[in-house]
Amino acid sequence: MITHAGPVAGWTQCPSGYKDCDQNSQNGCETCIKTDVNNCGGCNHKCPTYPNSSPTCSGGNCGSQCSNGWKNCDSNSQNGCEADVSNDVNNCGGCGMSCPTYPNSVATCSGGKCGYTCTSGWKDCDGKKQNGCETNVGKDVNNCGGCGNKCPCTDSNAVAICRFNSISILFHQVCVFRRNFNF
Numbered sequence: 676m677i678t679h680a681g682p683v684a685g686w687t688q689c690p691s692g693y694k695d696c697d698q699n700s701q702n703g704c705e706t707c708i709k710t711d712v713n714n715c716g717g718c719n720h721k722c723p724t725y726p727n728s729s730p731t732c733s734g735g736n737c738g739s740q741c742s743n744g745w746k747n748c749d750s751n752s753q754n755g756c757e758a759d760v761s762n763d764v765n766n767c768g769g770c771g772m773s774c775p776t777y778p779n780s781v782a783t784c785s786g787g788k789c790g791y792t793c794t795s796g797w798k799d800c801d802g803k804k805q806n807g808c809e810t811n812v813g814k815d816v817n818n819c820g821g822c823g824n825k826c827p828c829t830d831s832n833a834v835a836i837c838r839f840n841s842i843s844i845l846f847h848q849v850c851v852f853r854r855n856f857n858f
Contacts (some may be wrong), residue, residue: 686829692735694718709735725755744787746770777807798822813837 689695689704690714696718697707706714712722715732720762722737727745727797729737741747741756748758758766764774767784776783783790793799793808800810800822803848810818816826819837826835 709733725752727756727759739804761785764789777804779808 676840690829692707692709693704694706694708694717695704696708696714699705700729706718706750708714708716708720712730712732712734713722715722715737716735720737722732722739725739728739728747729742731740739747739752739755744761745756746758746760746766746769747756747857748760748766751757758770760766760769760772762784762785764782766772767774767789768787774784774791776782776811777791779794780791780799781794783792791807796811796813797808798810798818798821799808799810800812800818803809811821812818812822812823812824814837815826816835816837818824819826826837828835
């Protein structure tokens with residue numbers, strides 16, 4: 676805090692940008708109204724506090740500074756910094772930066788970086804995000820219950836089947852024998 680001499684003999688005014696807000700002649704014009712958030716632009720003019728931000732005072736005008744990881748994406752100061760850019764799929768890493776969606780998946784945002792999570796019963800077995808979660812692990816005998824989990828069936832008279840048991844919440848790999856109806 677910078678203290679300026681207050682009114683002295685013959686001087687009745689504080690220097691520009693300073694005021695005697697506490698009305699104490701001993702400490703003079705103690706308040707810088709250009710930067711003090713509690714006396715911004717004048718004595719007792721407190722800058723408002725908005726969600727996810729801190730009040731600022733610059734040149735005697737109130738403003739706000741968003742907290743780390745938050746942005747004011749809708750330009751409405753009344754609701755503060757409403758966008759969590761570290762976890763918001765519509766504002767991931769910055770305002771208006773939407774995360775893309777891929778087949779059989781849900782877009783995610785973590786730490787300001789986009790990603791995706793496969794929907795139930797689907798997996799990304801080829802590692803190519805462009806085609807999303809392309810494998811139905813509830814029916815694919817080469818990826819039964821998970822990528823690369825092949826149903827074992829070595830009998831030439833049998834067919835492998837992948838089934839999901841909703842009661843035990845497990846995938847079952849089964850070999851079913853084919854019937855030959857040719858007589």
